[in-house]
Amino acid sequence: MKTIKVATYNVNGIRSRLPHLLEWLAKESPDVACLQELKAADESFPIAEIRAAGYGALWHGQRSWNGVAILARGADPVEKRRGLPGNSADDQSRYLEAAAHGLVVGCLYLPNGNPQPGPKFDYKLAWFDRLIEHGKALHGSGEAVVLAGDFNVVPTDFDIYDPKSWRKDALLQPESRERYGRLLAQGWVDALRARHPEERIYTFWDYFRQHWERNSGLRIDHLLLDGKLGKRLVDAGVDKWVRGLPKASDHAPTWVTLSA
DNA sequence: ATGCCAGGCACAGCCTGA
Numbered sequence: 339m340k341t342i343k344v345a346t347y348n349v350n351g352i353r354s355r356l357p358h359l360l361e362w363l364a365k366e367s368p369d370v371a372c373l374q375e376l377k378a379a380d381e382s383f384p385i386a387e388i389r390a391a392g393y394g395a396l397w398h399g400q401r402s403w404n405g406v407a408i409l410a411r412g413a414d415p416v417e418k419r420r421g422l423p424g425n426s427a428d429d430q431s432r433y434l435e436a437a438a439h440g441l442v443v444g445c446l447y448l449p450n451g452n453p454q455p456g457p458k459f460d461y462k463l464a465w466f467d468r469l470i471e472h473g474k475a476l477h478g479s480g481e482a483v484v485l486a487g488d489f490n491v492v493p494t495d496f497d498i499y500d501p502k503s504w505r506k507d508a509l510l511q512p513e514s515r516e517r518y519g520r521l522l523a524q525g526w527v528d529a530l531r532a533r534h535p536e537e538r539i540y541t542f543w544d545y546f547r548q549h550w551e552r553n554s555g556l557r558i559d560h561l562l563l564d565g566k567l568g569k570r571l572v573d574a575g576v577d578k579w580v581r582g583l584p585k586a587s588d589h590a591p592t593w594v595t596l597s598a
Numbered sequence: 599a600t601g602c603c604a605g606g607c608a609c610a611g612c613c614t615g616a
Contacts, residue, residue, distance in 0.1 A: 351604085351606075354604090375605095402605090403614070452614095544602090546602040547603090548602095558616080585604090
């Protein structure tokens with residue numbers, strides 16, 4: 339069956355992770371790849387290397403922090419939106435939306451929100467509210483939409499190796515989870531969970547305490563499919579081998595395949 | 599309660615991440 343593969347990968351610095359990104363693109367050939375945490379200004383984005391790998395790209399960078407990009411294999415993604423609506427004073431590069439390979443793809447890097455409570459957590463919740471508002475418009479657009487990225491939310495205690503030491507973390511707070519649930523309730527399908535309802539799946543393993551070696555992970559990188567697209571879900575998974583490379587990002591690429 | 603590791607930048611210790 340012909341399928342389209344859409345992936346999301348928090349690279350944690352695109353310049354230091356470029357060799358891994360190129361190796362992953364060559365091996366896994368996603369048709370669309372959403373990247374987060376570029377940690378690079380627009381002029382530092384390695385477009386030449388990415389083009390040489392066979393991908394067109396859009397990027398929304400920022401010096402030192404944040405930054406998102408959308409790559410399309412053998413095509414130039416068409417920009418639809420740069421930044422979430424709802425707060426013109428928000429200057430953090432966390433959202434980019436484009437059309438590619440017949441899909442509309444929203445690439446997002448939701449704020450971490452730690453420490454909580456505090457202004458960073460307030461910003462996270464406000465950003466989430468804006469995403470929910472925009473999600474409503476996207477879902478009603480009639481297009482085939484994917485919302486993909488680092489949501490910085492552990493949806494349930496089944497999505498983490500052990501919630502004990504994370505109970506006060508912004509990623510597990512009821513306010514964060516309630517908003518994730520509210521977004522899903524618009525009709526989005528959490529593709530990894532839908533495809534693997536009984537399986538422990540992680541997409542992030544922090545650099546501390548040998549968490550990768552012990553498989554002490556969290557599932558925080560998500561691909562949400564609008565209802566119509568959910569029916570086209572074929573498979574979903576995590577490219578864990580990328581996390582095992584030397585000097586890896588703390589996230590692994592996460593993907594879905596959709597019937598074409 | 600904090601550090602544990604890592605990337606980026608003021609290239610020397612911070613800040614941020616999750």
